Amino acid sequence: MNGKSKYFPNNWQEYKDAPDELFQPHTFDEIMSWKVAGWELPGSVSCIMRITDNKTGKVKEIVYQRDHAAEEKMRRLMRTPDIEVTVCNHDSIHHIIMKSTDELEDEDD
Secondary structure (H helix, E strand, C coil), X not given: CCCCCCCCCCCHXXXXXXXXXXXXXXXXXXXXXXXXXXXXXXXXXCEEEEEEECCCCCEEEEEECCHHHXXXXXXHHCCCCCEEEEEXXXXXEEEEEECCHHHHHHHHC
């Protein structure tokens, strides 16, 4: 390959050309309940971590199959300042913010 991802064709034109009557309208609450409160992970996935570096803005997403590997990564991340971590497992979603030591000192004042 020439360094580009393989193109996978899609059927967007069929959806664009379809009459509106074929699509059922949904309320905001329905979408939030279905997509946000109703997430599902495959059985082979223990958890997903999304790590955001607040200084660079870079985002890294890691999928774990085993709990102990995710726990070990989280221990290392707890010592890393200026990042945000979103952890999603089968039961919950958590958003954790690691502050820099400067920010912690400012809060103490």
